[in-house]
Amino acid sequence: MNIVDERRLMALNERPYGPGPVLYWMHREHRVNDNWGLLRARELAVDRDVPLAVAYGLAPDYLEAGLRQYAFLLAGLREVEHGLEAIGIPFFLLLGDPAEVIPDLARYLAVGAIITDFDPLRIKRGWLKRIAAEVQIAVEEVDSRNIVPCRAVSEKKEWAARTFRPKIHRLLPEFLTAIPTLKPQTVPWNLDWPANDWSQAMDSLKVSSDVGRLSGPRSGELAAGALLAEFTAERLSGYAVGRNDPNGGATSRLSAHLHFGMLSAQRVALVVIQADAPQEDKDAFLEQLVVRRELAENFCLHEPAYDSAESFPDWARRTLDAHQGDPRPYLYSRDELEQACTHDPLWNAAQREMLATGYMHGYLRMYWAKKILEWSKSPEEAMAVAVRLNDRWELDGRDPNGYAGLAWAIGGVHDRPWPERSVFGTVRSMSFRGARSKFDVQAYIQAFAVLPAPKMTKSFQRQGS
Ligand SMILES: Cc1cc2nc3c(=O)[nH]c(=O)nc-3n(C[C@H](O)[C@H](O)[C@H](O)COP(=O)(O)OP(=O)(O)OC[C@H]3O[C@@H](n4cnc5c(N)ncnc54)[C@H](O)[C@@H]3O)c2cc1C
The missing domain is CATH 3.40.50.620 (HUPs)
Structure with a gap:
C-alpha cells in the first residue's frame, strides 16, 4: 500500500x-x-x-x-x-x-x-x-498543507463554514492519521555540487528594505515544535474563552510557522488532541486550525479573484453598492494608514503591533480591516489597501487565510447579512465601543503606543506580481 x-x-x-x-x-x-x-x-x-x-x-x-x-x-x-x-x-x-x-x-x-x-x-x-x-x-x-486535501474535501467554492464543516468532519477520520518518519536516502548521489551560498541568496533579493528584519519569532521546524509544545502546555487550556482577548496571550501564535510550512497542521492537530486540556478548548482551537484554515484554502482554490472585491458574494456587493454614497466619517490615504496616523488609538495600536512585530492579534485583524472599509472611498479600494498592508507587514501574510480573512471582513465572504449600518450596509460592522466591551482596550493601546514603528524611507512600491 x-x-x-x-x-x-x-x-x-x-x-x-x-x-x-x-x-x-x-x-x-x-x-x-x-x-x-x-x-x-x-x-x-x-x-x-x-x-x-x-x-x-x-x-x-x-x-x-x-x-x-x-x-x-x-x-x-x-x-x-x-x-x-x-x-x-x-x-x-x-x-x-x-x-x-x-x-x-x-x-x-x-x-x-x-x-x-x-x-x-x-x-x-x-x-x-x-x-x-x-x-x-x-x-x-x-x-x-491541508489535513483533508483541499481537492478531496469539496469540488466547489464553499458558501460558509456551516456548509464546509460537515464535509471536513466526515473525512477527518480518514486523513487525521499518524504521519510516518522520513527515512534516509537508499541510493546515494554521486554528484559534485557546490555548497549552497546563503549570503549570496540574501544579496540576490530585490525587495524593499523598508520592511526590516524582526528580532523574533525564531524560524524553523525546531522553533515551531517548541512553540507548539509551549502552547499546548501553557495556553491551550483557556483558549475557548481567552482567544478573543488581545491582551490575554491565549492564542498559539503558530500562524507564521504554519504559513511558511515549517510546521504541519496535521501534526498540530494530533498534538492538540492528545494534550491534557479541556475538550471545549481543544474543539475551539481545532475549529480555527482545521475548519477556518482549510475553508480559506478552498476559497483561494475556487475563487480566482480571492484578493479583490470581485470575490465578494452578490448580497454583499449589492449592499455595499447601495451604501457607496454614504458619508464617510474619515477618509485616509494608504500612507496615512500604513504609518498608523488615524484618529483611532486602538486601530493605530493594532497597526503598530503589525509594523513592529509582524503579527496582529486575530480579534484586531477583524477590527483593523473593517475600519479600512469605513475609512476608504470604496470597498474595492479598501480591499486593495488592506491586502497590500497585510501582505507587506505580517509575517504570516500572502496566505489564503489572509485573503479569506480580508474578504470576510470587508466583503462578507463566508458570512451572512447583519443589521444595516451606514457604509457597511448589511456587511457586519465593528466599533470601538464594541471592542471596549470585550477587552481592556486601554491596556492594549498602551502596550503598542510606545513600540517604535520601523522607519519608512519612501512610499512603497509593489514587488513582484
Ligand atoms: C482581516 C483578517 C486578516 C487575516 N490575515 C491573516 C494572514 O495574513 N495570515 C494568517 O495566517 N491568518 C490571517 N488571519 C486569520 C487569523 O486571524 C490568524 O491566523 C490568527 O490570528 C493567527 O494567530 P494565531 O496563530 O495565534 O491563531 P490561533 O488562534 O492560535 O489559531 C491557530 C491557527 O488556526 C488558523 N486560524 C486561526 N484563525 C483563523 C481564521 N479566522 N481563518 C483562517 N485560519 C485561522 C491559523 O493558521 C492559526 O495559526 C486573518 C484574519 C482576518 C479577519
Missing part, C-alpha cells in the same frame, strides 16, 4: 516517469518532518531504485514580501538543508525565477519525476503550470 493517500496527489501533466532520480521541488512546505510531498518523493525514489534530491528556487521578489519574511524563510531553509543532509538527501538552493531554475536543474540532473507542493495562490499555480508544460517528465503535486 502507498504511504501517501492518492487523494493528496494530482498529476500536473501527462508525461511519463523517466529513468532518472526523483526531484522534490519544495516551494511551500519548508520542513523535513511531517511532509507528505517529501514522503511521496522518497517512496517513488525507493520504488524506482533511484536517488532523491530536494531543490528550492528562491524568487528575487514575491508578492509584497520584504526582508523580514525572506530572513525568516531563509533561516528555516538552512535548517531544512541540515535535516536532509543528516539522512543523505542533497538540498539545492537555486537563485532566480523558480519556473526557470527548476526545469534547468531537472534537465541538468536528468531527473525522472518532479514532486512538488500544492498551493492555491495564482502566482504558484502559474509556476506549476509553466514547469509542468516545459519538462518532458511527470510533475505531481502533493497536498501537505
Whole structure:
C-alpha cells in the first residue's frame, strides 16, 4: 500500500516517469518532518531504485514580501538543508525565477519525476503550470498543507463554514492519521555540487528594505515544535474563552510557522488532541486550525479573484453598492494608514503591533480591516489597501487565510447579512465601543503606543506580481 493517500496527489501533466532520480521541488512546505510531498518523493525514489534530491528556487521578489519574511524563510531553509543532509538527501538552493531554475536543474540532473507542493495562490499555480508544460517528465503535486486535501474535501467554492464543516468532519477520520518518519536516502548521489551560498541568496533579493528584519519569532521546524509544545502546555487550556482577548496571550501564535510550512497542521492537530486540556478548548482551537484554515484554502482554490472585491458574494456587493454614497466619517490615504496616523488609538495600536512585530492579534485583524472599509472611498479600494498592508507587514501574510480573512471582513465572504449600518450596509460592522466591551482596550493601546514603528524611507512600491 502507498504511504501517501492518492487523494493528496494530482498529476500536473501527462508525461511519463523517466529513468532518472526523483526531484522534490519544495516551494511551500519548508520542513523535513511531517511532509507528505517529501514522503511521496522518497517512496517513488525507493520504488524506482533511484536517488532523491530536494531543490528550492528562491524568487528575487514575491508578492509584497520584504526582508523580514525572506530572513525568516531563509533561516528555516538552512535548517531544512541540515535535516536532509543528516539522512543523505542533497538540498539545492537555486537563485532566480523558480519556473526557470527548476526545469534547468531537472534537465541538468536528468531527473525522472518532479514532486512538488500544492498551493492555491495564482502566482504558484502559474509556476506549476509553466514547469509542468516545459519538462518532458511527470510533475505531481502533493497536498501537505491541508489535513483533508483541499481537492478531496469539496469540488466547489464553499458558501460558509456551516456548509464546509460537515464535509471536513466526515473525512477527518480518514486523513487525521499518524504521519510516518522520513527515512534516509537508499541510493546515494554521486554528484559534485557546490555548497549552497546563503549570503549570496540574501544579496540576490530585490525587495524593499523598508520592511526590516524582526528580532523574533525564531524560524524553523525546531522553533515551531517548541512553540507548539509551549502552547499546548501553557495556553491551550483557556483558549475557548481567552482567544478573543488581545491582551490575554491565549492564542498559539503558530500562524507564521504554519504559513511558511515549517510546521504541519496535521501534526498540530494530533498534538492538540492528545494534550491534557479541556475538550471545549481543544474543539475551539481545532475549529480555527482545521475548519477556518482549510475553508480559506478552498476559497483561494475556487475563487480566482480571492484578493479583490470581485470575490465578494452578490448580497454583499449589492449592499455595499447601495451604501457607496454614504458619508464617510474619515477618509485616509494608504500612507496615512500604513504609518498608523488615524484618529483611532486602538486601530493605530493594532497597526503598530503589525509594523513592529509582524503579527496582529486575530480579534484586531477583524477590527483593523473593517475600519479600512469605513475609512476608504470604496470597498474595492479598501480591499486593495488592506491586502497590500497585510501582505507587506505580517509575517504570516500572502496566505489564503489572509485573503479569506480580508474578504470576510470587508466583503462578507463566508458570512451572512447583519443589521444595516451606514457604509457597511448589511456587511457586519465593528466599533470601538464594541471592542471596549470585550477587552481592556486601554491596556492594549498602551502596550503598542510606545513600540517604535520601523522607519519608512519612501512610499512603497509593489514587488513582484
Ligand atoms: C482581516 C483578517 C486578516 C487575516 N490575515 C491573516 C494572514 O495574513 N495570515 C494568517 O495566517 N491568518 C490571517 N488571519 C486569520 C487569523 O486571524 C490568524 O491566523 C490568527 O490570528 C493567527 O494567530 P494565531 O496563530 O495565534 O491563531 P490561533 O488562534 O492560535 O489559531 C491557530 C491557527 O488556526 C488558523 N486560524 C486561526 N484563525 C483563523 C481564521 N479566522 N481563518 C483562517 N485560519 C485561522 C491559523 O493558521 C492559526 O495559526 C486573518 C484574519 C482576518 C479577519
